[in-house]
Every structure is written in structure tokens, then in C-alpha cells.
Amino acid sequence: MDKEEQDKLKKQAAIKAAELVKPGMKLGVGTGSTVAFLIAELGRRKKEEGLNLAAVVTTSSRSKKQMESYGFHVDELKAVDQLDLTIDGADRLAANFDGIKGGGGALTMEKNVAVNSRKIIWIVDESKVVDRLSGFALPVEVLPISCEQNFKLFQAEGLQPQWRLAGNERFVTHYGNYIIDLNIDPIPVPSGLADYLDHTVGVVEHGLFLGMCDEAIIAHSNGEIEDRKK
Numbered sequence: 001m002d003k004e005e006q007d008k009l010k011k012q013a014a015i016k017a018a019e020l021v022k023p024g025m026k027l028g029v030g031t032g033s034t035v036a037f038l039i040a041e042l043g044r045r046k047k048e049e050g051l052n053l054a055a056v057v058t059t060s061s062r063s064k065k066q067m068e069s070y071g072f073h074v075d076e077l078k079a080v081d082q083l084d085l086t087i088d089g090a091d092r093l094a095a096n097f098d099g100i101k102g103g104g105g106a107l108t109m110e111k112n113v114a115v116n117s118r119k120i121i122w123i124v125d126e127s128k129v130v131d132r133l134s135g136f137a138l139p140v141e142v143l144p145i146s147c148e149q150n151f152k153l154f155q156a157e158g159l160q161p162q163w164r165l166a167g168n169e170r171f172v173t174h175y176g177n178y179i180i181d182l183n184i185d186p187i188p189v190p191s192g193l194a195d196y197l198d199h200t201v202g203v204v205e206h207g208l209f210l211g212m213c214d215e216a217i218i219a220h221s222n223g224e225i226e227d228r229k230k
């Protein structure tokens, strides 16, 4: 699928998901190019229908800036008790609704917003839908103080680590950390890997989002916009 076609599908999924945003909701807004279409649609609804939200929390400064450009006030997560709904993109969606996120490097905030949401909807084009998690390197955010040790450990474990780069430099996250992408394809036992990473000192967060997504809006190239519920 070329980029133009993929962007068309991303936009369709985003516009469909925007219909599920109701006035007065406390809304979590994810990060990425698919979410950018969602935000544009929410902006249109604000302008044309006066859409008002009780609270908005975003998972990156990019999304925050875009929401604010449409006149939405954006709160910090810690100031909001619980979000009614979070809509986010994803890099992979498996048949059991597990996913990989973090392609845009915002995984830590995305997971924190996700666990504080009553409901999570992902918006994806069909190219991201897989049977089991595969086809996308797993992002792991690590603290700079022990990042070299983490990298060597992952190498020794056969996890095929690779530094995430921005140009010639290491990519730096919102929190000043680095990302190591693990090239495991497919991920044989996602829960085992998540458990290992959750217990590795120096790992801030990883992109395995297991059992979190409740519903996925999937845009297909045959024109179907599927609303898949767990």
C-alpha cells in the first residue's frame, strides 16, 4: 500500500472514531499521523458544532499543540481523575487486541494515559492488523544513566537491539530518555517479554500494550470501515 492510500485509510478510521466522541467527555488523545486526522476532525466539530469536552489530555506535545490550535484546553494527566475514552493510533494490532505502540516515541505517556482511561479505541489502517504481533520492532524507552548496560543485556538475550536515531543522533523522548528498538519478529510470547521488560532496571516503558485496547476502528482498502470490538 502506498503512503497516499495509507493516509486515506488513516483519515477514514479517524473520522469514524471522532463520531464516538460526545460532548462533555473527558477525552484522551493519542499521538501520530492517524491521530492528527482525528484532531482535525474534532477541531472541525468544535468550530461547526461547538463541541465542548469536560477535559482533554494528550499523549505528546505535538498533539497538545494541535488540540490547542483548535481552541481546546489541554489538561495534565495528573489533574484529571479518570478519562472516559482515549483514542490513539497503533503500530500493530493482533487478533487478540494486543498491540505494539511507540513508533512515534510517545509510548510512556501513551501507556499512562491508557491505564487511566475507562475505554480505549485504536484507529488503524488494515496494514497494521496482524494475526500475532510481528512486522514492527518493539520500542523500549530506557534511562540514559544505564542505557549502554541495557543495550548489551538485550544483545546478550538475543533481542536484536537497535538505537532509535533522529538524524545522526540518538532519538530523545519527551522525558529525556532513549529508545532501543528490539527486532524480534514475530514476538513469540508477548506476555513473557512484557514481564521481562517490566522487571528490567533502567527500562522506563515498552511498547507492548497487552489487553488494553477495547475497540479498534480499522479502515480497509476495499472501502469497509470496520468497528471491531474485543
Ligand SMILES: O=C(CO)[C@H](O)[C@H](O)COP(=O)(O)O
Pocket: 030, 031, 032, 033, 034, 035, 088, 089, 090, 091, 100, 101, 102, 103, 104, 105, 106, 107, 110
Ligand atoms: O504509538 C504511536 C506513537 O508513539 C502511534 O500511535 C503509532 O506509531 C501510530 O502512528 P501513525 O498513526 O503515525 O501510523
